[in-house]
Amino acid sequence: MRIVVIGGSGHIGTYLVPRLVRAGHEVTSISRGLRAAYTDAPEWRQVRHVVVDREQQDHEATFGDTVAGLNPEAVVDLVCFTLESATALVERLRGEIGHLLHCGSIWRYGPSHALPISETTGTAPVGEYGIQKDRIARMLKNETADGGLVTTSLHPGHIVGPGWHPIGPLGNLDPAVWATLSAGLPLRIPGVGAELMHHVHADDVAQAFERAIQRRDAAAGQDFNIVAPTALNVRGFAHQAAAWFGQTASLEPVTWEEFRRNTPPEHAQASWEHLYRSHFCSIEKATTLLGYAPSHQPQAAVLESVRWLIDHDELKVAGPLIA
Numbered sequence: 001m002r003i004v005v006i007g008g009s010g011h012i013g014t015y016l017v018p019r020l021v022r023a024g025h026e027v028t029s030i031s032r033g034l035r036a037a038y039t040d041a042p043e044w045r046q047v048r049h050v051v052v053d054r055e056q057q058d059h060e061a062t063f064g065d066t067v068a069g070l071n072p073e074a075v076v077d078l079v080c081f082t083l084e085s086a087t088a089l090v091e092r093l094r095g096e097i098g099h100l101l102h103c104g105s106i107w108r109y110g111p112s113h114a115l116p117i118s119e120t121t122g123t124a125p126v127g128e129y130g131i132q133k134d135r136i137a138r139m140l141k142n143e144t145a146d147g148g149l150v151t152t153s154l155h156p157g158h159i160v161g162p163g164w165h166p167i168g169p170l171g172n173l174d175p176a177v178w179a180t181l182s183a184g185l186p187l188r189i190p191g192v193g194a195e196l197m198h199h200v201h202a203d204d205v206a207q208a209f210e211r212a213i214q215r216r217d218a219a220a221g222q223d224f225n226i227v228a229p230t231a232l233n234v235r236g237f238a239h240q241a242a243a244w245f246g247q248t249a250s251l252e253p254v255t256w257e258e259f260r261r262n263t264p265p266e267h268a269q270a271s272w273e274h275l276y277r278s279h280f281c282s283i284e285k286a287t288t289l290l291g292y293a294p295s296h297q298p299q300a301a302v303l304e305s306v307r308w309l310i311d312h313d314e315l316k317v318a319g320p321l322i323a
Helices: 013-022 042-046 054-060 063-068 083-093 128-145 175-183 202-214 234-244 256-261 265-277 284-289 298-311
Strands: 002-006 026-031 048-051 074-077 099-103 151-156 158-160 186-190 199-201 222-226 250-254
Touching: 002 013, 013 026, 013 042, 013 202, 054 063, 054 083, 063 083, 074 083, 074 202, 083 099, 083 128, 099 128, 099 202, 128 151, 128 222, 151 202, 158 202, 158 298, 175 186, 175 234, 186 234, 186 256, 186 265, 199 202, 199 298, 202 222, 222 284, 234 250, 234 298, 250 256, 256 265
Parallel strands: 002 026, 002 074, 026 048, 074 099, 099 151, 151 222, 158 199, 186 250
Antiparallel strands: none
């Protein structure tokens, strides 16, 4: 099959593109051309690369023409963030291709009320990013239900993998959290420490996209949560992370007001965004219809990412990993 992957050099594409090549597909990767994939693989030598500034072409209303001009049979869109952009692509590809797959986010759900969250039990999204992802998923579902383009939306959790910083135990990207835990120093945690985060390894997300392509009929018009088999809460995550360095986590619960006073604003806000939602999502639908079988538990996926960052001098910690 001829498959176009939009955003092929990103977190998911790094794993998805080689998977598709190994499966025998003819793959074209569209990206801005600013960086290579996070990890190298021999399959990339068989991939056609097209450099495109999507934002500019969306503004010019030409991006759909660029994609259609590649004559794909399926399109995987990993970097679409607005309903307007998604709708324009659907309208251009309607009748041209057999399957459009979109990467959403579990932030299409708002703060959790009942756990685990299925594709039908999430609360209304909060924040523009989540609102747009939810609108896109609903539009795609309606498009297929109305007899138009066959579409599927997959909604990953917090994507983890070697080459980038993972969402850490406080729900942010603050490197000081890892330094504190690795040194066995007290770590201030906002709230009660029971707030949840649901990670997923990038290769497991890639697996889900590959299976959705393979099982087009089962995936048609559907939306799927794509996360690890289990989720992590703040205190459990912190204790596991400290143990990787031979330490015991010393946790000091504080109010959100105090946490904000003593945390850089961007990290404090990121913590609130993640922990306020407190997501734990079900993968029952994806396992049943797609055969999705994630191979990474969240703590192992995060450890892999942390190890890579330390080995490449991109994360400073107080002692060596012993995990």
